Amino acid sequence: MEILNLSSNYINGFIPLELSYLNNLQTLVLDHNKFTGQIPLWVSSFNDLAVLSLKNNSLFGSLPSSISSSENLRVLAMADNHLFGEIPSLQNLTNLQILDLKNNYFGPSFPVLHHKVVTVDIRNNSFKSSVPNELNSYFQLEKLDISINELIGPFPPSLFSLPSINYIDISGNKLTGKLFQNTSCNAHLVLVNLSSNLLTGELPACLRENVEEGAVSYDGNCLSGEEGNQKPLSFCHNEALAVEVSPQKLRHKERKAMAVLVSSLVGGIVGLAVIVGLSLWVFQRRNRRAAVKGPSTRLITEKLSTVNTVKLISDASKILSLSSLFDLSS
Structure with missing residues (x-):
């Protein structure tokens, strides 16, 4: 057997050990069930496993460190569980395209990924570090959702112009930095949400034209010359000093x-x-x-x-x- 999809049932209990005997398994999808317990260590023992999706269950514990050796993995989806702890380094997963970990308790460090990743969705977790500069080299990145965490430090506006990017949501963090009107953007951006951060400066002109369509949100920052719910510049400066401590x-x-x-x-x-x-x-x-x-x-x-x-x-x-x-x- 190469593909096993048991999603959208009412299966409960631990993930059965018998599944580990399917040596040729390439796709394992157990989404939308009631599985409990920790993620079994044997999930990373399949040499050809390309898709591992355990979304919307009641799993708890951490992500096994052995997952970093699953070199053929293309999709890693663990959203909507009760998982927590640090994400093991996924930098060696050169084939990984989709990382979906939203609605868990992972953190505090930002995941270490290979630059070929296409989708990064870590919404609503417990990440408290800064956004790594390496994201600027993710030229295949299409979707970045890091919203509703406690991320700090500067947000790199260069992400707006990544060659494949079309979706950016950084709302609900404590990201700092100054935006400029002449910042360039990818023409294929369909959604940008910058709300509830500590951003200053001006909204880039390339984003302003999509504001009326609801594709761009920026309330709850300290941007100058903008209508809506913008805080005083002093607020963002004081908050930035309170939450941001540089390595130096x-x-x-x-x-x-x-x-x-x-x-x-x-x-x-x-x-x-x-x-x-x-x-x-x-x-x-x-x-x-x-x-x-x-x-x-x-x-x-x-x-x-x-x-x-x-x-x-x-x-x-x-x-x-x-x-x-x-x-x-x-």
Whole structure:
């Protein structure tokens, strides 16, 4: 058997293990049923599997990492389930054309895909990262729906002019960036939804002509000169500062925290060395005073501390050098 389609039934329970014995399976479609449980690991064991569609069930858990080895996969559809967690890298799936993961809980990182993908639909999930720059090289991309997530960072307007693009929906995120009136667009765009983001600038002229037809939406941004529900420019600037932390700032914070930690260690070691040194000095002074009192005084030999004060100070110097190195790198 090469094709198995059991969609639109009332089948419940786990996906049967017996299906794993269909070694020549190329298409497995179990959409619109009541399957529960996790996605079986054996779904990626079919060498010729091209279509795997499990949409609209009650599956939970994560997407098996072994799916990244299904090199012949063309359609991966897991929409409308209760799936969550990171998406394993799909970059090696050079034949993948359709990725449909909408209405789940996947995230937070944006999926890593091969540039030949045609449809990317990750609507209504838990993605919280930025939109990768690699999307600019997806020259076969026709549909991009990343709406209703928590994506941050700049939205690349160059996506409007991808050679195959006809559908873009980025609404319901916290994407930033400035749009320009002279931005170019693909003439075959049939829908563009930019609503409820933090975009500034002006709506591109190539999109304006389709606004009246309902093919372009942009409410809930901070675009200038536009009618409708546009927020003040200051709102988008403040929100962008609140949600967007660049990798450079993160690295700077990490270096600063490390420098503080090193400084604290240095202070602790130097302080310990001073305390030990003072204790030894007080102890030796008392011994000398006891010796001056005369031969009748019994001399008590104490076992001195084994703490090496010179080594402590040496270690402190090394850590001070390390702290200086962190300050220079920041």
